[in-house]
Amino acid sequence: MQSVEELLARSVWARELKPEQTERIRAELVEREFPAGATVCRKGERADVWIGVVDGLVKLHCINASGKSITFAGISSGSWFGEGSVLKGESRKYDIMALRDSRIAFMPVATFRWLLDTSLPFNRFLLTQLNERLGYFMGMIEHERLLDPDARVARALASLFNPYLNPAAGDRVRISQEELGYLAGASRQRVNQALRVLEQAALVRVDYGLITVLDIAGLRKFGA
């Protein structure tokens, strides 16, 4: 995705706004670039913006004191996130890091609240997104406890292509096996092994730093 303009064009909540509303949003959005590995925002910071991914891939994650890292979700181009902390007026509950060079749009909390007060499509969008997230996280817990590593990797990968949470994902993702491991709760070595199984099953194609999904439905139900 190339620009904030395109991000708005692809965001369902923005498509139904009145021209003057879109104009205000355009004026108040702030765009910033982050190189791969950069922190977009930190756990504990004040949540005063809603965050949209114009282009790239970011992850929501946590690191404990001994350096162990887990990833809650990967968020790609066209997606908006971070509304939970903004709505509650709380600090961020996790770190956000760019996994690739990324362009990020920030919507100030004042703009966010104004949309909340004036736009029905915006509220509808938030409700749907929050519901999708709930389903996503419940699925994560279920998969983590019930599925073997091959299937966990399959689901973790599939989650990057959730049509609601990552609407513009296409069919491929530039992500290292190590990062996929953080998302699936598996070691890099185990991810490598799992990806061969999935490739053997003709569900994905694995290239250097790139995974192409050949059968998303098969990936979602793998190991069930």
Next chain:
DNA sequence: TCATTAAATTGTT
């Protein structure tokens, strides 16, 4: 354009 090198990622133990 090609060769060289460093860095990132992958494959294996």
Next chain:
DNA sequence: AACAATTTAATGA
């Protein structure tokens, strides 16, 4: 966790 192999990206001739 460690090590080797491979791929990419950057650099300069």
